[in-house]
Amino acid sequence: MIGILGGTFDPIHFGHLRPALDCLQALGLDEVRFVPLNVAVHRAPPVASSILRLAMLEAAIAGQPGFVADPREIERPGGSYTYDTLISLRAELGRDRPLCLLIGADAFAGFPGWHRPADILDLAHLVVMRRPGASVAPDPALQAFCTGRIRDRADDLAEMPAGRILFQDVTQIDVSATRVRALIRQGLSPRWLLPDTVIAIIAAEGLYR
Numbered sequence: 001m002i003g004i005l006g007g008t009f010d011p012i013h014f015g016h017l018r019p020a021l022d023c024l025q026a027l028g029l030d031e032v033r034f035v036p037l038n039v040a041v042h043r044a045p046p047v048a049s050s051i052l053r054l055a056m057l058e059a060a061i062a063g064q065p066g067f068v069a070d071p072r073e074i075e076r077p078g079g080s081y082t083y084d085t086l087i088s089l090r091a092e093l094g095r096d097r098p099l100c101l102l103i104g105a106d107a108f109a110g111f112p113g114w115h116r117p118a119d120i121l122d123l124a125h126l127v128v129m130r131r132p133g134a135s136v137a138p139d140p141a142l143q144a145f146c147t148g149r150i151r152d153r154a155d156d157l158a159e160m161p162a163g164r165i166l167f168q169d170v171t172q173i174d175v176s177a178t179r180v181r182a183l184i185r186q187g188l189s190p191r192w193l194l195p196d197t198v199i200a201i202i203a204a205e206g207l208y209r
């Protein structure tokens with residue numbers, strides 16, 4: 001099984017990295033592909049350029065077995081729709097390999113509003129990572145997507161290529177990229193919220209001031 005963690009990663013922080021490692025280990029994933037978006041379709045444009053967000057991601061995961069930076073959204077012009085990314089991954093990996101789209105509980109809450117959400121579930125499983133401050137109780141709009149799909153064992157995901165939803169406990173790390181950017185803007189240290197190698201790039205490039 002392959003995990004896919006899409007994100008703005010502006011910048012990547014320990015709230016991405018540790019939960020991704022938790023999923024890699026708990027679900028027995030072969031790898032987690034981190035996919036930085038290029039053109040956000042659902043939020044304000046990122047502050048840092050795509051190239052620098054990718055560079056920070058590569059620095060953050062360097063040397064971690066099973067962690068892979070996947071630049072396909074950055075290489076694709078136009079809006080970075082997850083549906084298009086999964087179509088492209090399926091073209092590369094085939095129809096049968098289980099794919100697990102890892103998403104934080106806050107992102108999952110907005111899932112019915114994504115581009116072609118039902119088709120996304122035909123292409124991948126959803127693994128919802130609990131996140132401090134975000135509820136995982138599906139609201140009525142999410143119920144339709146959850147009905148009959150929820151499973152609680154990794155093995156249940158491994159036996160199908162797509163279509164199931166699993167709520168995964170991960171290390172609760174109360175950090176967001178918004179908070180990291182705010183600290184830097186205020187001239188305060190973001191240390192121990194994200195890797196030192198990423199902080200070094202932020203400092204060298206003068207990001208988020």
Ligand SMILES: Nc1ncnc2c1ncn2[C@@H]1O[C@H](COP(=O)(O)OP(=O)(O)OP(=O)(O)O)[C@@H](O)[C@H]1O
Pocket residue numbers: 006007008009010014015016019102103104105106107129130131132173174175176177178179
């Ligand atoms: N602390 C965290 N714990 C669990 N999941 C997280 C955490 N931070 C981010 N995620 C998840 O990682 C994915 C990418 O998140 P993103 O790059 O937008 O980071 P963010 O910290 O939420 O950024 P921002 O503050 O700019 O909105 C999303 O699915 C998000 O829910």
Ligand SMILES: O=C(O)c1ccc[n+]([C@@H]2O[C@H](COP(=O)([O-])O)[C@@H](O)[C@H]2O)c1
Pocket residue numbers: 005006007008009035037041042043080081082083107113114115116
């Ligand atoms: O494809 C969509 O319609 C869509 C709508 C909202 C979010 N996403 C993806 O969800 C991932 C997490 O988004 P974010 O804002 O938490 O970085 C990121 O890869 C986005 O591209 C995708």
